Amino acid sequence: MDAAFAILAALIVVSAAGAMFLRNLVHCALCLVATFGGLALVYLKLGAQFVGLVQILVYVGAVAILILFAILLTRSGEPAGQGRMAPGWPLGAGVAAAVFAVLAAAVSGSFVGTRSAGLVIEPAVVAIGHQLMTTYVLPLEVLALLLTAALIGAVIIAMKESK
Amino acid sequence: MDDGTFAHIAAIDPDQALVAFKHYLVGFAPEALQPLVSIVLTITPILLVFPLLFGLTTVIERKGLGRIQNRLGPNRVGLPFTRTRLFGFGQFIADGLKTLTKEDIVPRNADKIVHFLAPLALLVPVLLGFSVLPYGRNMVPIELDAGLLFFFAVGAGTELAVFMAGWSSRNKYSLLGAMRAIAQMLSYEIPLILSAVAVVMITGTLSTTRIVEAQLAGEGQWLANWHLFTPWGLAGFLLFLVAATAESNRSPFDIPEGESEIIAGYYIEYSGFKFALFFLGEYLGLFAMSGLAITLFLGGWAAPVSFLAFIPSWMWFFLKLFALIALFIWVRGTLPRLRMDQLMNFAWKFLLPLTLINLVNVALWHYLGGGWMGWVVCSLVIGVPYVWLGRALFAGRKLGPRTYRFAT
Numbered sequence: 001m002d003a004a005f006a007i008l009a010a011l012i013v014v015s016a017a018g019a020m021f022l023r024n025l026v027h028c029a030l031c032l033v034a035t036f037g038g039l040a041l042v043y044l045k046l047g048a049q050f051v052g053l054v055q056i057l058v059y060v061g062a063v064a065i066l067i068l069f070a071i072l073l074t075r076s077g078e079p080a081g082q083g084r085m086a087p088g089w090p091l092g093a094g095v096a097a098a099v100f101a102v103l104a105a106a107v108s109g110s111f112v113g114t115r116s117a118g119l120v121i122e123p124a125v126v127a128i129g130h131q132l133m134t135t136y137v138l139p140l141e142v143l144a145l146l147l148t149a150a151l152i153g154a155v156i157i158a159m160k161e162s163k
Numbered sequence: 164m165d166d167g168t169f170a171h172i173a174a175i176d177p178d179q180a181l182v183a184f185k186h187y188l189v190g191f192a193p194e195a196l197q198p199l200v201s202i203v204l205t206i207t208p209i210l211l212v213f214p215l216l217f218g219l220t221t222v223i224e225r226k227g228l229g230r231i232q233n234r235l236g237p238n239r240v241g242l243p244f245t246r247t248r249l250f251g252f253g254q255f256i257a258d259g260l261k262t263l264t265k266e267d268i269v270p271r272n273a274d275k276i277v278h279f280l281a282p283l284a285l286l287v288p289v290l291l292g293f294s295v296l297p298y299g300r301n302m303v304p305i306e307l308d309a310g311l312l313f314f315f316a317v318g319a320g321t322e323l324a325v326f327m328a329g330w331s332s333r334n335k336y337s338l339l340g341a342m343r344a345i346a347q348m349l350s351y352e353i354p355l356i357l358s359a360v361a362v363v364m365i366t367g368t369l370s371t372t373r374i375v376e377a378q379l380a381g382e383g384q385w386l387a388n389w390h391l392f393t394p395w396g397l398a399g400f401l402l403f404l405v406a407a408t409a410e411s412n413r414s415p416f417d418i419p420e421g422e423s424e425i426i427a428g429y430y431i432e433y434s435g436f437k438f439a440l441f442f443l444g445e446y447l448g449l450f451a452m453s454g455l456a457i458t459l460f461l462g463g464w465a466a467p468v469s470f471l472a473f474i475p476s477w478m479w480f481f482l483k484l485f486a487l488i489a490l491f492i493w494v495r496g497t498l499p500r501l502r503m504d505q506l507m508n509f510a511w512k513f514l515l516p517l518t519l520i521n522l523v524n525v526a527l528w529h530y531l532g533g534g535w536m537g538w539v540v541c542s543l544v545i546g547v548p549y550v551w552l553g554r555a556l557f558a559g560r561k562l563g564p565r566t567y568r569f570a571t
Contacts, residue, residue: 026330030277033323049309053316061319061352065345068326125309125369 004045012038025071033064050125178475182301205304209293216484217446218255224492226251231496262439270333270432277331281324282433282440288320289444292451297372299464299477310371311363314455315356318410321448322348325419325429328441332432340428343503344419347409350510351416355406357518361399361525362390362459371455375463385469389462393533394541395524398549400460402518404490407452409510412445413491415498418506453487454480513552520548 015038018031036059043052086092132140185204192200222237229236240257241248269278295310297303307313322345329341363369366377380387390396409416419428430441457463461483464476501509524544531537 024274027274027277030323030327049307050312053309053312056316057312057319061316061322062349065322065326065349068330069345072330125312 005042008038008041008045012042026068029064029067029071032067033060036060036064048124050128178300178477180475181299181477209304210290213293213447213450214443216450217443218259219252220446220488221258221442222252222254223488224495225254227489227492228496231493259439262436265435267435267437268432272333273432274331274333277327278432279437281328281331282437282444284327285321285324285444286440286447288317288324289447289451291317292448293454295371296451296454296458297375297463298480299475302464302477303372306372307370309369311359311369311374311455314371314451315352315359318448318451319352321444324444328433329429332429334432336425336427337429337431339425340419340431343425344412344429347412347416347418347506347510350507351406351409351514354402354510354514354518355410357515358399358403358406358521359455359459361395361518361521364522364525365390365395365529371458371463375458375465378462379465380469380472387462387465387467387469389465389467390460391462393528394538394545395521395528396460398517398521398524398545400456402514402521403456403460406514407449407456408491408494409506411449411452413449414495415500416506417500418503449491450484450488453484453491456487457483508556512556516552517545517549521545 012035015031015034019028019035022028022031037056040052040055040060043055185201188204189197189201226236226238236251237254238251239248240251240253242253269275292314294304295307295313303310325344325348326341329337329339329344332338362374366374368374368377378388378390386392391400412419425431430438433441457480464480466472466474466476466479524541527544528537528541531540
């Protein structure tokens, strides 16, 4: 573990904790953005340029704005007279722990841990593009269709009914 | 070049003089510090040149707008304690000193931390965008495989900064301005990226350096291979330029600021140097966008015709940058501001379909292999939808003189 990773890990953990514990929802969302950014930097540090940059483009650029708009449009101001913890927090903690256990088991059981470091495909972006256009072209098209359907669905929900 | 002498540097090609000078300076540092010194020597010129260019641009813009509006613009401030006026080009120094010494007022109800962080959150991503632009031959701060993706990725951070500024000020005009700005930036980001994708399709790379290299003149060619000189490139450049204008909140897309409607948008509650930082961020964003437009369509640092190649490559970059800045000032002085609904309609119903058609156009150009056949087909493929879309969107609208409902 080197210094850069330590700094990034601290950033991610602190901002994730902030996203959970801060009182103001907008502050929580901004902390979450810092977490997304920190994760992107970890990807970049691991040499996964494409994943890291897309993480910034999609999460910091779009998802964060979506979350902030959702907060602003649904409730105004800070919740009054509520504890820091939601009433059902032990249940939530249990679910989180279970998810972590499953992920940890899956990751430690996979070949990731045994693989030697320094496996970098050059240039990664070109390789990803080729794979998407050849091996994974059908999943890509299915995904595109699904997203288009979701988009049309959103437009239909938002559309005013004409009578 | 580590053992190069100064005379040696002066003797070499002016094109590479700056690069050689940097190597010469790095040579003085001890071995262990050389990477660090090299980084500092790369960053410092960017941090000096572009803010200085911002200062000059503010004066040029005010003078240019003044001329367009039949007045003189700033022409008084020159060197202090002398009668030298420098045609008013001392104005930006006076403005800078004024903003530095002004009181920094933070509204009582403002969210202090977010309010403080917002100008920085705007400036940092904008400055990061400069790190992948090739300013000349061998003059790119960082060589990234996915340089173009990096540019757009860091650019996405500016929307968040705008939100932070608008929300933390606790002012309804600020929030309105921020909402307008975000809606506009999100909408115009799509045509912006899609028109850049056209270039990626033809060059097959996301590296900004290799995109510029693909536009160099070949052996014995007098005209460079700029993407601007192809039908899809011309269309792409114009689409990119419109989207870039909107993305950097420039007139006629300055709805987020909208002085006559919402005072100054998301930075009403900013004063003193924080306001100057927003101003700086906005202009640096414009320069970065122009730099990217130059890289993608105007051949980067390449000379347009081969007999002008004796002018150093970095000079070409800055000449093109000045030309684009002049164009932006001209547009600002000429076109009135759009309305919010016009803005959205323009982005989604006009720009987006045209950028998508332009992608098809690139593929056609590639398979036809250029030539006059490519010119005819590609011009028709983009030209017919342009005319048709433009007419269809105007159909059934009365375009008479403007009527005012609420004012007489």
